[in-house]
Amino acid sequence: MKRQVPLILCFAFGIVMILTQFSPHSFSQGIYEEVISWTLIISPFALVLATATLIQTHVARIQRRTDHWQYSFVVFAGLITMVVIGVPFGPQHQAFEWLYTNIQVPMDATMFSLLAFFIASAAFRAFRARTFEASLLLITALIVMMGNVPVGDLIWNTVLGWLPLEDGASKARQWILDNPNLSARRGIILGVSLGIISQSIRIILGIERSYLGGGD
């Protein structure tokens, strides 16, 4: 029963929602609009579930004294502070905005900015023209990198100014994005789309049941 009910619901809603896409009749569209409004109500529960899981995970970390368990207290301090201010006073309250602007924004931005340092270091140590394919990748990456910043065109126009092509760095980058990149991306999109369709059919028909849990 525990598994049959979700399977029946999934099958029924899956088939009905597919059919609504092929029928412009008001009855069919009425069902579609109704189901969409149901899903909007269900969505916020994911946030509740996520918060519960976060609490559960960090309580377990503290109880088991796993590596760096002390940082779990920082998680709770952050969570409780934002909830205590955000829930009664709203996200437009001065204190909430101050915490967001002065703590969350700099921390998030810092984490992302660190990538520049690691990418530079990794590029220096690992980006080698060992094979033909690696050389091709290396040259393409260098062209795209230089075409992505104005200094690329400046160097091109200064050093290769005698060529009939102006702003060659950005034009070469654009050609790479418009041709080899686009072709490869389209292939990936088609493959992924076919995969999504087949997986959706498997889920609707109850062949794929991993979303029910239990390793089935």
Place this chain on the structure above:
Amino acid sequence: MNRRIVFILVALAVIIPMLLPVSLPVSVSEPTQQLYDYITALPAGSTIMLAFDYGPASLAELNPMARAVLRQCFDRDVRVIGFTLAADGTTLASTIMREVAEEKGAVDGEDYVFLGFRPGGTQVMLGMGNSISSVFETDYSGNTTTEIPMMKEITSYDEIALLIDLASGSTTELWIIYTNVRYDLQIAAGVTGVIISQMYPYLQTGQLVGLIPGILGAAQYERLIDVPAKGMLWINIESFVHLLIVLLVVIGNIIFFNQRRREE
């Protein structure tokens, strides 16, 4: 070379151009020009939607785009409905809209409205196709959506001339799949550098009417509206970092080939 030296070089490549600003010429790419032209061609009084689908981690690239687009819209009397699908982007988006509106004298509720955040992603996209006020019953300030002056004549995507998705993830593709295909909503995007390449198939098919590619696109847009700001500053800084990385890769390869030759 020790990785600490690389880190110091990167830090210097960022700090020095920041202290001694240089101004490099920025040429405008076709996708950025397309979006600018599209908004320019909209009649005064049209309404666009601006989805702030990013959080603080990507603000360096996407905030300058948001400001540039908002400036162009308010200058041309194009009304803007802002909202976000990213919970951590709410305060960020609200602040940007408020600041640019104050700068341009735009009035909340008449020239723009910020609806805030709703969880659900694709459900929010589909739901607004039926009724915007059924998804966002109130705006971010708590006003009932249907009672906001500019929202009285806007019920769904039918009254929206364009949706611009400022994204750091895969939301643009979802907007295309769920709203362009089903509701024929015109879509443009401003995305971070790492996902630019994913957008090109949609540009070619016309499912994206324009694209602002990363911080370079932000600088290009600032040039188009003739208001140089952080996009211009940061693309110049990025120029030096890219140059440094290219030099590091070249040096790394010279060392690699020398070592290989000696081993042989």
